[in-house]
Each structure stands twice: as C-alpha cells, then as structure tokens.
Amino acid sequence: MEIVERVRQGDVRAMARLMSLIENYSPDATLALKQLYPFTGQGLIVGITGPPGCGKSTLTDQLTQEFRRGGKTVGIVAVDPTSPFTGGAILADRIRMQQHSLDAGVFIRSMATRGHLGGLAKATYDVVNVLDAAGKEIILVETVGVGQDEVEVVKTAHLSIVVSVPGLGDDIQAIKAGVLEIADIFVVNKADREGANKTVTELQAMLALGPERSEGNPPIFETVAPQGQGIAELAQGILARQAHLDREGFRQTRQRERSRALFLELFQERVTRRLLEQAIANGSLEETIERIADRDLDPYSAVEELLGKAGL
Amino acid sequence: MGEERKTRVLVAKPGLDGHDRGAKVIARAFRDAGFEVIYTGLRQTPEMIVSAAIQEDVDAIGLSCLSGAHMYLFPHVVKLLRERGVDDVLVFGGGTIPDDDIPKLKEAGITEVFTPGTPTSVAIDFVRNHVGRRKR
Numbered sequence: 001m002e003i004v005e006r007v008r009q010g011d012v013r014a015m016a017r018l019m020s021l022i023e024n025y026s027p028d029a030t031l032a033l034k035q036l037y038p039f040t041g042q043g044l045i046v047g048i049t050g051p052p053g054c055g056k057s058t059l060t061d062q063l064t065q066e067f068r069r070g071g072k073t074v075g076i077v078a079v080d081p082t083s084p085f086t087g088g089a090i091l092a093d094r095i096r097m098q099q100h101s102l103d104a105g106v107f108i109r110s111m112a113t114r115g116h117l118g119g120l121a122k123a124t125y126d127v128v129n130v131l132d133a134a135g136k137e138i139i140l141v142e143t144v145g146v147g148q149d150e151v152e153v154v155k156t157a158h159l160s161i162v163v164s165v166p167g168l169g170d171d172i173q174a175i176k177a178g179v180l181e182i183a184d185i186f187v188v189n190k191a192d193r194e195g196a197n198k199t200v201t202e203l204q205a206m207l208a209l210g211p212e213r214s215e216g217n218p219p220i221f222e223t224v225a226p227q228g229q230g231i232a233e234l235a236q237g238i239l240a241r242q243a244h245l246d247r248e249g250f251r252q253t254r255q256r257e258r259s260r261a262l263f264l265e266l267f268q269e270r271v272t273r274r275l276l277e278q279a280i281a282n283g284s285l286e287e288t289i290e291r292i293a294d295r296d297l298d299p300y301s302a303v304e305e306l307l308g309k310a311g312l
Numbered sequence: 313m314g315e316e317r318k319t320r321v322l323v324a325k326p327g328l329d330g331h332d333r334g335a336k337v338i339a340r341a342f343r344d345a346g347f348e349v350i351y352t353g354l355r356q357t358p359e360m361i362v363s364a365a366i367q368e369d370v371d372a373i374g375l376s377c378l379s380g381a382h383m384y385l386f387p388h389v390v391k392l393l394r395e396r397g398v399d400d401v402l403v404f405g406g407g408t409i410p411d412d413d414i415p416k417l418k419e420a421g422i423t424e425v426f427t428p429g430t431p432t433s434v435a436i437d438f439v440r441n442h443v444g445r446r447k448r
Binding site: 012013015016017019020023024082083086087088089090091092094095098101102107108109110112114 | 317318320339340342343344345346347348349350351352353356359360363364366367368369396397398
C-alpha cells in the first residue's frame with residue numbers, strides 16, 4: 001500500500017489522510033494499520049490529563065519545545081469535546097501550539113471526541129500508532145479534561161501526567177476517583193499562584209494515604225507553563241520516570257496491559273458495529289427500540305434475541 | 313453505518329489585525345452546523361495556516377481578514393497550498409473586503425468571499441455544497 005510507505009517516511013499528507021480515514025471508520029484505515037503495526041512500539045507515549053483550564057495545552061506546547069531542544073521529534077494528539085447536541089466541535093488546542101506549526105519535527109493533530117462507538121481510546125490509539133510508525137520519538141496525548149474517558153485514554157499511554165492547579169478547592173476531590181491511580185507524574189501548574197504549596201502538600205498527603213505502589217510513588221513537579229518555569233525539570237522527570245519504569249521491568253507489564261485494553265476495545269467496537277449494522281439493515285433496530293419504549297419488550301430479552309439471531 | 317465522514321474546516325486569521333470576532337462567530341456557527349472547526353487563533357502567517365491545514369487534513373479553509381491586506385494574504389495561502397500539491401481544499405474568505413477586489417480574489421483561487429452582513433447560514437450552505445464534490 002502506497003500510503004503505508006509514505007507514512008513510514010514521515011510524509012505529512014499521508015499521515016494526515018490516514019488519520020482522517022481512521023476517524024471516519026474507513027476500511028482502508030484498517031488495512032493500513034495492519035501493515036503499520038509491526039513498525040510501532042518505538043515512540044514514548046505520554047498522556048496528559050487534568051481539569052479544563054489547568055494548562056494542558058500550554059504544558060504540551062512547552063514540553064514540545066523542550067524535547068525539540070533535545071533533538072527529539074514530537075507528535076501531538078489534542079482532543080477536544082464534540083457537542084452532543086449538534087455533533088460539531090471547536091478544536092482550539094493549536095492556538096497554544098503555534099510556535100511549532102512550521103517545525104517539520106512536530107506533527108500536531110486535533111481530534112474531536114465524536115460519538116466513538118467502542119470509545120475514544122481506540123481512535124486515539126490508532127492515531128498515535130500512525131505517529132509512532134512515522135518515527136515520532138515522543139508522542140503527547142492531551143485529553144479533553146473531564147470524565148471517565150480520560151482514564152481510558154491514558155491507559156493507552158506509557159506514562160501519564162496528571163495536571164492540577166492551586167485554588168480549585170475541589171481539585172483533590174476531582175482527582176480522587178481513578179485519576180490518582182493512573183498518574184505516573186503529577187504537575188501542579190500555575191505554581192506562582194497562591195496556594196500552590198498547599199496543593200503539593202495535599203497531593204503528597206493523598207499519595208501517602210494510599211497503598212505503597214510497587215513502582216514507587218509518582219513525583220510531583222511545579223510549573224508555570226507560559227513562562228516555561230519548571231518545564232526542563234518536568235521533561236527530565238518524564239525521561240527519568242520512564243527509565244525507572246524500564247529498569248524495574250514495568251515496561252513489559254504495561255505493554256501487556258495496553259495490548260489487552262486495546263484488543264478488548266477493538267473487539268468490542270467491531271462486534272458491536274457488525275451486530276448493529278445487521279440490525280439496522282434488516283430494520284429490526286428501530287422496531288425493537290419502539291417495543292422497549294412501549295414496555296412491550298424488556299431490553300435484556302431484546303439483547304439476547306439480537307445475539308441469538310447472530311448465533312451467539 | 314460504514315464510513316462516517318465529518319467535514320473539517322480550518323478557520324484562520326492571517327495577518328496582524330486583532331479583530332477575531334468575525335472568525336469566532338463563523339467558528340461557532342460552523343460548530344453548531346455539525347462541522348469540526350479547527351481554530352488556530354490570531355496573527356497567523358500563510359505558511360502556518362497551510363501547515364495546519366495539511367496536518368489537520370481539512371476539507372476547507374476559511375480566512376478572515378480585516379486589516380486590508382487580503383489581496384496579499386488570501387492568494388498567498390492558495391499559492392502555498394498548490395506548491396505543496398494540495399488542490400482539493402476549498403478556500404473561502406471573509407471580512408471588510410471591497411467589492412472591486414472580489415473578482416481578483418476569485419481569480420486567485422479563493423472560491424467565495426463573504427462580506428459583512430452575510431448570514432452565517434449562507435457560508436455554511438456554501439461549504440456544504442462545495443466539499444461534497446471533493447474527491448477522496
């Protein structure tokens with residue numbers, strides 16, 4: 001396939017087009033991804049998550065600059081939400097990343113959450129694989145900033161950064177459920193604001209409360225992203241943490257966990273799509289939904305019936 | 313189901329004027345019409361716009377200019393696209409653009425120009441009608 005060759009050579013248009021095919025569920029995307037898969041697994045995938053407005057885009061921008069200084073090529077996937085009402089989206093993360101738009105060593109792609117059947121994580125992972133196969137050494141995945149999807153997306157990364165800011169009050173509450181556990185590195189951004197020390201202390205206290213992690217507790221970095229303060233230390237910290245995880249043999253465990261999560265995700269998506277396509281094609285889906293709404297049929301039996309028809 | 317395409321539009325402000333209200337109104341209107349809008353902010357060079365458009369694989373680029381430099385900036389975007397071998401991205405413009413300039417801009421490859429007072433629905437319909445013809 002020509003597109004596969006071009007992606008491997010880092011051809012920007014081929015990469016961009018393949019990403020669109022992925023987002024549009026094109027069968028051509030699957031064909032290309034099959035051939036690209038053996039060439040993936042080289043790049044370091046870093047997930048960046050945290051509440052809206054905490055500075056994820058600016059941090060991504062500054063980290064990119066730092067990694068570029070170190071001679072590494074960078075791929076960025078920036079996710080913004082799709083409106084559940086209109087299906088449209090405004091993807092504006094590039095505003096903070098303008099300084100890299102003319103750098104051939106940086107590829108930035110904005111993604112909308114859309115209504116991905118089978119989860120955003122799979123589509124994001126496929127796009128990350130394109131960047132990986134194209135030879136990008138560091139791949140930064142910036143998530144939307146709210147909700148359960150974040151945990152899913154960062155599960156596809158080698159290393160997850162959870163960003164927090166002082167003065168949110170409920171901040172610690174927000175990171176209690178799940179996000180605390182996925183962090184490999186914490187960043188307290190906007191650290192020039194009042195209360196930064198308190199936020200750091202609270203994070204330390206939260207970590208001390210939890211069970212000792214086998215890979216060691218995540219480090220906490222303080223940054224002021226627009227001024228670049230603390231960025232060099234953070235970039236160093238990312239590489240050091242990765243080296244630490246590698247040394248202790250956590251990379252293999254993680255690779256396996258990622259492969260499991262992604263296989264299951266893909267499997268789910270494909271099975272769901274196939275069955276739904278069948279049900280839509282023979283017109284039974286709308287009729288079934290109507291019957292469920294009228295209490296003529298319960299949804300549990302309806303699902304069993306659908307699976308039964310497919311011989312499952 | 314099968315393939316599900318979404319129209320992606322880059323809304324960009326080339327040049328040095330700081331008036332982005334029009335661009336934001338258009339971005340919002342396109343979003344509400346179900347498009348994915350990539351908004352890159354103020355003070356973009358044509359080179360930056362073209363690079364973003366290629367990485368984002370957009371179907372259309374909407375350029376907004378209120379500084380009077382549209383006769384240089386708009387055609388330059390089209391020229392750079394052609395230089396990079398891109399001929400399937402629709403380019404349209406908007407802003408305070410004198411009527412006399414519009415035919416010249418069209419000749420330079422700007423498919424349509426919308427002047428102040430145009431309802432957003434006109435621009436939306438225009439993009440809908442034109443990107444459908446785009447070859448894949």
